[in-house]
Amino acid sequence: MKEEEEEEEEEEEEEEEEEEEEEEGIEEEEEEEGIEEEGIEEEEEEDIEEEEGEEEEEEEENAAAAASGLSGEISFKTLKVEMKRNNLEGEKKKKKKKKKKKKKKKKKKKKKKKKEKKKKKKKKKKKKEKKKKRKILSY
16 A cells, blocks of 8 residues: 555656746746747838838839920830839839748747647646546545
8 A cells, every 4th residue: 555655646746847848848838938939029020111211212203204205205215114123122022022921820830839839738737636536535
């Protein structure tokens, strides 16, 4: 009887240690995710600022063109350069959008994985509790 009780105590201690280690691991992951989220937010803010800067620049160019009277009489060369620039800007915007979408998808996947991990942990804990109850009832 004493040996069984000692074994049970040892098992309980081991389980508690494992749980503590898992909790520490989860806390570390949460801290890392917090840092990553801050970095993502900063990048998004920078992107927004950059887009606003591009819009302002475009407005200034349009205003300058209208003031100089070129808006109605644009040379072929200027038109070609404008089209090329607009095309490049469009491609940049597409790339940014794609990048944001990818980040969002990655973040969502990570969140889902974390949720599943918590669910497994909870299930494992319940299982251990049931096992303990069965042992206690068997005496």
